[in-house]
Amino acid sequence: METPCDIMDYTSLTAEQLRSLIAEIIETRGDSLSRTKFTDEFLSLLEDVPGREGDECSAALVDVAWVAYTDVAPHNDIDADNH
Numbered sequence: 001m002e003t004p005c006d007i008m009d010y011t012s013l014t015a016e017q018l019r020s021l022i023a024e025i026i027e028t029r030g031d032s033l034s035r036t037k038f039t040d041e042f043l044s045l046l047e048d049v050p051g052r053e054g055d056e057c058s059a060a061l062v063d064v065a066w067v068a069y070t071d072v073a074p075h076n077d078i079d080a081d082n083h
Helices: 004-011 015-029 035-046 059-072
Strands: none
Touching: 015 035, 015 059, 035 059
């Protein structure tokens, strides 16, 4: 069941913003981050997006971003957390 925070996650970040954040992560950190490191990087960059500062309701958004990252970064080992 979706919570209000889950719904907000999908509506407050545009597809272009999501693509931009993922591109930034790939450019600065590469395409083989573990999910844990990706999450840290994504949440750090998310703080700079207007309207998302200090937002603690981002688990669903991180899931969507992770899927997008692994689609764009095919060399990513999605089961590895030791990179």
